[in-house]
Structure formats: structure tokens, C-alpha cells
Amino acid sequence: MERSKIKIKNFIFSILLFTFLIFNFISCATVPRQEALNLPTFNVNGISYVPLISICQQKNINWDYDSFLRKISLKKQNTEINLIVGSHVFLVNGNLMNLTRPVEFYKGIIVVPYEFYQKTQRYFEV
Numbered sequence: 001m002e003r004s005k006i007k008i009k010n011f012i013f014s015i016l017l018f019t020f021l022i023f024n025f026i027s028c029a030t031v032p033r034q035e036a037l038n039l040p041t042f043n044v045n046g047i048s049y050v051p052l053i054s055i056c057q058q059k060n061i062n063w064d065y066d067s068f069l070r071k072i073s074l075k076k077q078n079t080e081i082n083l084i085v086g087s088h089v090f091l092v093n094g095n096l097m098n099l100t101r102p103v104e105f106y107k108g109i110i111v112v113p114y115e116f117y118q119k120t121q122r123y124f125e126v
Contacts, residue, residue, distance in 0.1 A: 042111055047101050049111035052083075059124045065110070072103070072110060079123040085110060092123060 039054045056063045056074065064073045070085040083090040088099045101113040 041114065042106050044104055044106055044111065045101075048114040049101075049104060049106060050114055050117055052103075052110045052112050055112070055117060059121075061124055076124050081120060081123070083112070083116075090116070092120065 039050050039058065042049045042051075052063070052072065055061070060076065062075045064075075065071070066073075072083045072085070074081040074083075079093060081090060081092050083103050085103050085105060088102050090097055090099070090103075097119060099113055099115055099119075101115070103113075103116070104111050
């Protein structure tokens with residue numbers, strides 16, 4: 001009788017430990033490391049967006065905006081990135097890249113999905 005109680009306790013402990021580890025790994029994998037940016041973020045339709053101007057200021061990126069074409073050009077050293085408000089695609093030195101969400105206007109400013117920062121940060125490191 002004593003052995004069966006020990007087996008049950010071990011089984012319950014194993015399930016609890018497994019559950020704890022699963023939830024711990026799931027939560028770690030889904031949390032973007034935005035706090036390292038020290039930038040304001042906006043939740044637009046459930047997606048984290050960052051003001052493009054804030055990224056440009058933090059990384060010393062020169063930028064230009066054509067309001068007629070809604071085109072944004074970012075330049076720093078040998079890197080040029082072109083985006084269009086409302087588009088899921090952008091160009092890095094002429095190479096096409098995709099976003100899961102488009103570049104947007106939010107409260108009068110241009111915001112990009114946090115994914116954009118993740119995909120382009122290596123191009124603007126000095």
C-alpha cells in the first residue's frame with residue numbers, strides 16, 4: 001500500500017513539474033523583448049507597433065517621407081530601406097522583405113510592427 005502512495009505522489013509531482021515547464025517555456029517564447037528598445041509601443045489590432053520616428057532617432061537613421069506616395073526612405077551609411085504605408089513588404093538595399101502586418105498610421109504617426117525592427121536592426125548597427 002505504501003509503494004502505491006509513493007508512486008502516485010511521484011506521478012502527480014511529475015505532472016506538475018511538466019505542466020510548470022511547459023507554461024514557462026510557452027510564455028518565454030511569446031514575449032518579444034521590446035523593453036530593451038526603450039521605445040513607446042502601441043497595440044494596433046492586437047499587434048505591437050513601434051513609432052518609426054523613434055527607431056530613427058534612437059539609431060541615428062536619416063529618413064524622408066513622401067506624403068503623396070506614402071513612401072518612407074530610411075538611410076544610414078550603406079543601407080537604404082524603403083517602405084510604403086499600408087504595405088506588408090519593404091525593400092532593404094533593393095531586396096524584398098515581408099511583414100506579417102503592414103506599416104500603419106496610428107494617431108497621426110507612422111508606426112511599424114515590432115517585427116520590422118527585429119528584421120532590420122542588424123542593418124543599422126554601427
